[in-house]
Amino acid sequence: MATTVHEPPKIEPRRLPIEGSGNGGWRNLVPAGGDPRRVKDSSPPPASTGIWVALASITMTFAAFTSAMIVRQGTAPLVHITLPPILYLNTLLIIASSITLELSRKQIAAFMGAGRDKDHSAIPSRWLYVTLFLGLLFVAGQTFAWIQLKAQGIGLATNISYSFFYVLTVAHALHVFGGLGGLVRVIGKVHNSALRRSTLDATSRYWHFMGGLWVYLLLLLWMKL
C-alpha cells in the first residue's frame, strides 16, 4: 500500500498525505464538535471497494441472464441437453485455482506482514503462476467443450437451450479472461516490486467470484436443461 512513489511534500506542507484515496472515506465518522483530528486517517483503498461494486454489476448481468432463462422457459420449455462431461473437470480446475490463489495470498500476506515489504523482489510468486496456469487450463477446457459440440454440429442456433449454454459459458469465459489479465498484472507488479495488497486482494476476490459464478452457472445449466 505504501510503495507508490510520490513527490516529497516540499511545497505542500499543509497537504495531507494521499495514498490512493482520500482521508475521509468509508470509515469516516462524524467528528464531534467539528474536530477532524478524531477522524481516522485511513480508509480502504479504492480497489477494495471498487471490486465489490464491479462484482455487484456482474451479478446483475448474470441475474438478468438467469431471469431471461426463467421467463423464456415460461413461453416455450427449454430442451433437455447433455452437458459436455469436460465441464465437470473444468469445475475442478477453477476450484483448485481458487485454492492456490488463496495459498499465494496467505504466503504474500505473511511475507509482507513480516516487515519485509521493502524488498519485494523476494515475494513468493510460485502459487500465483500455478493459479494462472490452472486458469488458462480452465479456459482451454471450455474451448474444448465448444469445439466438441461444434464437431457434433451443435451451434448457437441449434435450439434455445444451446443458445443459453453458449451465451452463459462464453460470457463467463470473457469475464475469466478479465481475471487472467488481473493475475498477469499482479505477477508483473510482483516483479516490478510494485505490488499493493489491495491489488492482490481485489484480484483474488474477483477470481473467487468467477469460480463461484461458474459453479452457479453449471448448476443452473444442469438443472434447467
Next chain:
Amino acid sequence: MAKIFAVTIILIAIASAIPIVMHMWPMPQDISTHGYLIDEQYTDTMWEAGLSFLASQFLLAFFIWKFSSPKPGDKIKSFPGGAKGLVIAAFLLVGTECLALGVFGVKAWASVYFTAPSANAMPIQVQAGQFAFYFRYPGPDGTFGPLHPDKISEANANFFGLDTTNDPDSKDDIVTAEMAIPVNREIHLLMHSKDVGHSFYVPELRVQQDFVPGLDVTLHFTATKIGKYEIVCTQLCGLGHYNMKAYLEVMSQEDYDAWIKQQAALQ
C-alpha cells in the same frame, strides 16, 4: 420578476384545468358494461390529482410571491411543523389517496380481468398482423378449425391459414374484415397475433389489450350501444402502425343475424 413568475404559474395551472373542467376533449362515450367502473375510477383520480396539482402549484406560486423580495433584516422562518409535519402529512394524504385509489382500482381491474366469460359468451377470434385485423366467427358448428401458419395466403384471402379441405371445423368458419357483434351480448375475444406485437384498443369499449406473439390472450366484454366504432392498434408494429385499424359494428340481434348470413355466403 418573481411576482410575474408566481402569476404565470397560477395562470398556467388554471389554464391547464380549464379543458378538463369544460370537458373540451373528453373521453369517448362509454358503450360497455364494465366501463362505468373505469370511468368512476378515472373521475375520482381526476379529482384527487387535479386538486393536488392545483394546490401545490398555487402554494409554489404563493411562496415565490411572498418570499422572493426579502427586506435586509428579514430572518429565516421555519415552516410550522417542520419536516416531520410535512412527512407525516405526505404519508397521510398521499398514503390514503394511494390506498383508496389502489383498493377501488382493483374493482375496476377485476371487472375486466378476474371475471371469467359467461358460458354463453360469443367467441370471436381476432388476428392481428401487419397492418390489419381479421376476425373469425366459428360458424354454425361453434368450433374454430386449427390454424396452419404455412397456409396463410393473404393473396388468396386465406388470412388465418385455414385448411378448409382437410379440417371439418374450418369449413364453416367465417372470416371477416370488420367486426360485427350483437348488442348486449357478451363477447369472448380470442386474440392471436400473426407476426409481431399489436394491440386491440376500442376507446368506447374501455378495452385495450396487447397481442402477444406465441401466446393467445383472451378478453371479454359486452357492448351496450348500437353504432360503428373504430378498433385501433396501439402497439408499435411497423410502418403502417398508424393505419392499422378495423371497424366494430354493434348491431341489433336481427341485423347481426342478417350480417353473419351474408358474410357466410361470401366465404
Next chain:
Amino acid sequence: MRNRHNLAVVLSAVVLVGCAALILSQGVNAAGEGKITGTVKLDGPAPHMKGIDMSKDPYCSKAHASDPAHYETYVAGANGGLANVVLYIDGWTGAAQASNAVLVFDQRNCMYTPHVLAMDTGESFKVQTSDQTAHNIHPNPNPMTGNIPWNQSQPPGSPPVEKSWKATEFIPVKCNIHPWMNGWFAVVKGPYATSDENGNFTINNVPPGNYTVTAWHEAAGTQTQKVTVAAGAAASANFTFKAK
C-alpha cells in the same frame, strides 16, 4: 474447309451483332425481326374470385362502392381468354431489350394496376400511387437470387419510386397496410409480353430463329411451346391453362 467454317461462324456472329445493334438503335420492328403472337385460354369456367372486403380503409371501400373488387388471381375474358399471363423466351441469350415504354406499376383504388408487371432484368420501372390513402410496397424476392427486398411507403401525393431488378424471378409484391393487395413483378430476360383481358399477346422484337416460348401464370403454372420465327413474320403460339 475448317478455316472457312470458322470464318463463317465469325462472320455470322458479326452480322448477328450488327443486327442486334441495328435493332437496338432503331427500336421496334427493325427490318428482319419477327414477332410471336397468340392467345392464352383458360380451359373450363373461370374459378370464382372472392370479393374483397375493404372495410378496413374507408377510402378503398368508397372507391369500390359501385364496382365491388375481387381478387385477380384468374382474370378471364368473355371468350375464355386468360389475362395476366407472362410470355417470354426461355433461355434467351440475346442482348437486353431496349425499353420502349416506361413501365408503371400503379396503386389505384387499393389494387395494383397491372396485377402482373413483366420486365426485363435491369429494366427500370416506376411504382406510383393514384390513391388518397397510404400504401407500402413490399416485394418479397428469394434472397438466393440476388434480388434485394425492399419495403417502402407511398403516402398520397408521393413522387413515384423508380426501381429495377437484377435477376430473373417472379416476385410477389404486397401492400401490408392493405393485405388484400397483391401483385407480381415478373422479371425475365429478353423480349416478353403479358396477355390482355382476352388472352391476346404479342412478343415483339424477336429475331428469326427457333425459340421456346414460356407462358407463366401466378396460379396455373408454366407451359412451354417451341416456335420458329421467320424474318419479318409473326409466329403463333397458343396456350391453354387449366385452373388449379
Next chain:
Amino acid sequence: MHDMSTHAVPHGAPTSFIRKHVFSIDHKVIGKQYYALALLAALIGMVLSWIMRLHLGYGSLAIPGLHLLSKNGAPGDVMTPEYYLQLMTMHGTIMVFFVLTTAPFAAFGNFFLPIQTGAEDMPFPHFNMMSFWVTFTAFLVLVASFFTGTGPTLGGWTQYAPLSAIGDVGGPGEGLGVVLWAASIAIFCIGQLLGSLNFITTTLDMRCKGMSLMRLPLTAWAWFITSIMGLTAFAVLMPACLLLILDHVAGTSFFRPSNAVINDQVLPGSGGSTLLWQHLFWFFGHPEVYIAIVPGLGIVSHVLITNMRRPMLSHRVLIYSMGALALLSYMVYGHHMFVSGMNPVSSLAFSFPTLVITIPSTIVVLIWLGSLYGSRLRINSASLFALGFISMFISGGVSGFFLAQPSIDIMLHATYFVVGHFHLVMGVAAMFGIFAGTYFWFPKMTGRMMNETLGKVHFWMSFVGAYCIFMPFHYLGIAGNVRRYQAFTDDYLIPLIPVHKFITIAALFTGFAQLIFVYNLIHSRFWGKVAPNDNPWEGTSLEWSTATPPPHNNFGDKMPVVYHDPYQYSVEGASTDYVMQTSTEQLKNTDEEK
C-alpha cells in the same frame, strides 16, 4: 473493466494538448466532454422533434432538404410513415440515453462529485476516460444507422420484440438498423457501468477529512444514488441487447416467436417471447427514468438552497426520499406492461408500489415547498429554472396517479397522455435541472458568468412553451389519441388535429428558445463576464472553496478539511449569512440535525 488495480491518483497535470483536452483522465475535462456530447445530442434530438412535430401538425408539408437526410425516407421532401418512426426512435434513444443520462449524471457528476467530496480525482481515472470515449463511440454507432441503406430502426426507443428481432422483413431499418441500435446501447451500458463504478467508489472512499456521508451535499447524494441505480440497471440492459443482437446475427430465437408470418411467409424462429424483452427492458427502463430525474432532484435542491439562503427543512429526509425512489423504481417496472398480456395479478402487484412511489416524490416536493416558506429567495436564471423544475415535476407527477392504476391505464396506455406524462417529468423537468445546473455552475466550470438577461428570456420562453406543448398532450390522450402515429386518419382523431397544430407551433417556439441558450452558452464561454470571485453565489459546499476554474488536482496545495454540514446558511450567530464547509468558525448548532 473488472481489473481494479488501476490506481493513478494522484496524477500529474498533463502537458500535451491531447492528454489535456482529448484523452484526458481529469474528471473535470471528462465532465465537460460529457456536457458537450449531451449538448450535441440534445440539438440533434431537438431538430428531430421539430421535423416530427411539423409532420404531425401539417401532414403533407415538404420540409426543404429533408430528402438529403434520407432518399427513401423522404422522397420529394415529404416524410414517409417509416421515416417518421425512424426519427421518433432516434429522438427517444438520443434524448433518453445521450442527453438525460449523460448531462445531469455523467457531465455534472463527473465535474463536481470529486470536488464536492473533497477528492483530487476519481479513484480510477483511466476507467473514467474510457467511460466517456466508450459513450462517445456508442453515440457514433447510433448515428451511423442514419447512413445505412434502409436507415435507423423504427421500433421505438423501447424496441419491443419481436418487431425488433425478425429482421428487415418487419420494416425498413429493422435489420441492420436494430443491430446498430442494440450495439450502441450495449456499448453505452459499458460506459455507464465504468462511470458508476467510479462514482460509487469516489463517494465511499475518496471523501476528504471531516466529510462524513451526511455532510455530503444533496447533489453528491443524488449522483451516488443514481450511480447505484445505473450499476444495476445498465448491467441488465446490456445482456438484453446482446441477446437481441444474437437473434439477428446468429439465428437464435430468444425473442423470435414461432410461426410468425409476414408476406405469406413463415419466418424462422421458435418460442421466442415478446414478454422476455419487455421484462428485461423495463427492469432497466423504469430505473432509467429515475436515473434521469434523481440527479435533477439533487441539482435543484442544491441550487435552491443557495438561492433561498437556508438549508432544506430536512437534509436527511431528502436523502432518504431519493433512496426510496431508487429502491422502489425496481419494484414498479411492471406498470409499463399492464396491458401486455402479463398475468393480471402481477399487474396489481406492480400497481401498489407504483402508487407508493408517489409518497417519496410528494415528500420531496413538500420539503421544497416547506423550505421555500420563510426563505430569502434570490431570483436568477438558475433559481428560476430550479423553481420551474418544481412546477414541472408536480405537473408531470400527478399524471402518474392515473398511469399507476391498471384500470385507468386500460384507457390511457400508449396514448399521448403517457407521452405528456413522461415528457414533463423526465424530459422537461430533467432538462430544467440541467439548465439550473448550467447557469449555477457555469462560473465554476469556465471562470465566466452566463448572460443573465438571455438566461431569463430562455427561461420564460421554455417555461411557457413547455407547458403549451405538453399539457395538451394529456387532453389528447384522454380523448384516446394513440401515440407513435405518424398521421391521424382515424375518424375520432381527425377533430384533434388542430390541437396538434397548436403543439407544433409551441414546439418550434420552445425550440427557438433553446437556440438562445446555446448562443448564451458559447458566447459566455469565450466572451462572457469574468466571474467576480471564486464564489459568486455565496455557496457553502466545497466546489466554492477552491479556485475558479479548479486547478488540476482540484484544491491546489491545500487539501480541504470539512468542519460543517453542507448547507450552513443564515446560521444564527455566524459572522456572515453563509458558513463554508471548510470554515473553522465555531457555530453553536453545528451538529448534525437530529
